[in-house]
Amino acid sequence: MVRRTRRAFVVTLGAAVAGGIAAPAYASSGSGRGKPPLARAHAHNDYEHPHPLTDALSHGFGSVEADIWLVDGQLLVAHDAEDLDPTRTLESLYLDPLARRVKQNGGRVYRGHDLTLQLLIDIKTAGEPTYLELAKRLRPYHSMLSTAHGGVGGRVRRSAVTAVISGDRGARAPMEAERVRRAFYDGRLEDLGSGVPASFIPLISSNWTQSFSWLGAGQMPSAEREKLRQIVGSAHADGQRVRFWATPDVAGAEREALWRELLAADVDYINTDDLAGLENFLRGAH
Numbered sequence: 001m002v003r004r005t006r007r008a009f010v011v012t013l014g015a016a017v018a019g020g021i022a023a024p025a026y027a028s029s030g031s032g033r034g035k036p037p038l039a040r041a042h043a044h045n046d047y048e049h050p051h052p053l054t055d056a057l058s059h060g061f062g063s064v065e066a067d068i069w070l071v072d073g074q075l076l077v078a079h080d081a082e083d084l085d086p087t088r089t090l091e092s093l094y095l096d097p098l099a100r101r102v103k104q105n106g107g108r109v110y111r112g113h114d115l116t117l118q119l120l121i122d123i124k125t126a127g128e129p130t131y132l133e134l135a136k137r138l139r140p141y142h143s144m145l146s147t148a149h150g151g152v153g154g155r156v157r158r159s160a161v162t163a164v165i166s167g168d169r170g171a172r173a174p175m176e177a178e179r180v181r182r183a184f185y186d187g188r189l190e191d192l193g194s195g196v197p198a199s200f201i202p203l204i205s206s207n208w209t210q211s212f213s214w215l216g217a218g219q220m221p222s223a224e225r226e227k228l229r230q231i232v233g234s235a236h237a238d239g240q241r242v243r244f245w246a247t248p249d250v251a252g253a254e255r256e257a258l259w260r261e262l263l264a265a266d267v268d269y270i271n272t273d274d275l276a277g278l279e280n281f282l283r284g285a286h
Contacts, residue, residue, distance in 0.1 A: 071084060109160050120203075141161075204243070
């Protein structure tokens with residue numbers, strides 16, 4: 001049993017692939033108007049919600065995450081191997097519904113907003129063969145995907161959806177070899193200041209608990225606050241964005257305190273499985 005829990009333009013900096021300027025009006029369903037989307041909201045393990053992708057978009061999230069497994073030539077979405085279901089493919093849960101939505105909304109995920117949705121694809125099987133299959137599967141969706149031309153240091157055409165590849169590090173070599181690439185690489189802290197451009201690594205992700213001991217109780221130690229700001233500052237200086245996983249995600253004062261520190265440090269994506277909780281926090285944050 002599976003758990004159910006164009007308007008493109010050319011830019012030279014990869015940082016632009018995940019960005020965008022919000023204009024008035026937002027429609028979660030693709031029609032009508034409402035609240036603006038939340039560029040900082042990242043739906044971790046998005047596929048475990050009752051309605052993958054749809055639930056996150058209904059809360060205005062700017063980033064969603066899907067874990068993929070290469071099984072018999074198919075890219076299946078699940079967290080663990082025992083949850084694999086041949087009907088739950090990357091295409092059926094994410095790529096096809098996004099393509100329909102972008103077409104319906106005149107080239108945007110959120111009608112009336114020039115916000116590029118980040119689709120973080122976490123590779124669970126061997127990185128090289130899984131990415132090579134993924135690259136083939138992304139080609140039919142080229143019109144909605146941000147694309148890099150000219151290799152690692154090439155130019156980037158930003159579009160409605162930016163695919164960023166995380167997980168198994170074996171994906172890096174085949175990605176570096178591509179002259180036309182419809183996905184980007186999720187770096188780690190060791191990639192900060194490495195000279196690899198944001199046109200290849202637009203995102204730096206890290207496990208919070210490997211760098212910080214503070215989990216929201218009491219005051220954040222000043223040394224850790226300074227370390228957080230140094231990480232973010234270094235990434236932003238190179239046009240890269242920052243995300244931490246394994247942050248506390250149980251509703252309460254400690255989670256809110258940590259989220260407030262992330263906002264204060266200008267961390268680009270806040271990780272959660274609690275869609276409503278993060279939406280309420282971000283819409284109420286000042």
